[in-house]
Amino acid sequence: MAKKRVLFLCTGNSARSQMAEAMVNAQLGEGWQAFSAGSRPAGYVHPVALAVLSEMGIEHHGRSKSITEFLGQSFDLVVTVCDPAADECPVWLGKGRQVEMPFPDPAKVTGSEEDKMAAFRAVRDGFNKKIHSLLEIL
Numbered sequence: 001m002a003k004k005r006v007l008f009l010c011t012g013n014s015a016r017s018q019m020a021e022a023m024v025n026a027q028l029g030e031g032w033q034a035f036s037a038g039s040r041p042a043g044y045v046h047p048v049a050l051a052v053l054s055e056m057g058i059e060h061h062g063r064s065k066s067i068t069e070f071l072g073q074s075f076d077l078v079v080t081v082c083d084p085a086a087d088e089c090p091v092w093l094g095k096g097r098q099v100e101m102p103f104p105d106p107a108k109v110t111g112s113e114e115d116k117m118a119a120f121r122a123v124r125d126g127f128n129k130k131i132h133s134l135l136e137i138l
Contacts, residue, residue, distance in 0.1 A: 003029075003030075003031060003032055003033045004031060004032050004033070004076040004077070004135075004138065005032070005033050005034075005035070005073075005074070005075045005076050005077075005096075006024060006032055006033070006034050006035070006075060006076060006077045006078070006079060006135070007034075007035045007036070007037065007070060007073075007075045007077070007078045007079070007092070007096070008020040008021050008024075008034065008035070008036040008037075008079050008081055009036070009037055009038065009039070009067060009078065009079070009080045009081065009082075009089070009090045009092060010036075010038050010039075010080070010081050010082040010089070010090070010105075011038050011039055011040055011082050011088055011089065011090065011105075012038050012040060012041060012042035012064065012105075012107070013036055013037055013038030013041045013042065013064045013065055013066075014038070014041075014042035014043075014044055014045055014046045014049070014064050014107060015045075015046040015048075015049045015105065015106055015107045015120070015123070016081045016082065016103055016105065016106070016123060016127075017036035017037065017038065017081050018036055018045050018046070018049055018060065018062050018064075019049050019052070019053060019060075019120075019123065019124050019127055020034065020036065020079070020081055020127050020131060021034040021035060021036035021060075021062060022034075022053050022058050022060035022062060023053070023056075023058065023124075023127060023128060023131060024131060024135070026056075026057075026058040026060075027058075027132075028131075028132070028135060031135075032135060035065075035070065035075075036062065036065065037065045037066060037067040037069060037070055037090075038064065038065070038066065038067065038090065039066075039067055039088065039089075039090035040088075041064040041065060041066050042064050043064050044064055045060070045062050045063065045064060046107050046120075048106070048107075048116055048117060048120045049106075049120055049124075051117070051120070052117065052120045052121050052124045053124065055121075056124070056128075067090050067092070070094070071094065072094065073094065074094065074095040074096060075094070075095065075096035076096060076097065076138065077096055077097050077098075077099065077134075077135075077138060078092045078094070078096045078097070078098045078099070079098075079099050079100075079101050079134070080092070080098070080099070080100045080101070080102070081101050081102065081103055081127075082102060082103075082105070083102045083103060083104050083105065097138075099134065101127075101130055101131075101134065103123045103126055103127070104119075104123070106119035106120040106122070106123045
């Protein structure tokens with residue numbers, strides 16, 4: 001049985017979509033293959049995103065990718081994870097069911113290191129709950 005394919009989109013592809021990609025591949029990899037991309041890739045994966053994934057036992061070695069790398073490919077599901085009120089969300093014009101699952105950008109949080117870690121953990125934990133529910137129904 002072929003794995004279903006999911007693409008997570010956001011603006012910079014450095015935090016939210018990277019965490020979603022890593023969690024699906026680590027936790028649901030038997031049935032799903034996840035990818036991520038951004039409309040304006042930051043060119044790096046945020047180190048705090050990697051740190052909070054590591055707290056879950058997930059070692060992610062992704063890279064920030066442009067949405068153009070995936071043009072012409074088909075996905076079973078395309079999930080936009082940016083907050084439309086605060087971000088310029090990308091639009092997917094390819095094949096695949098599209099769903100919005102907005103989360104605030106934890107990379108924009110200012111304050112102490114603990115404040116930043118808390119913001120990334122909140123997004124990670126929110127994804128962990130919502131992604132499992134979303135993919136289980138497909």
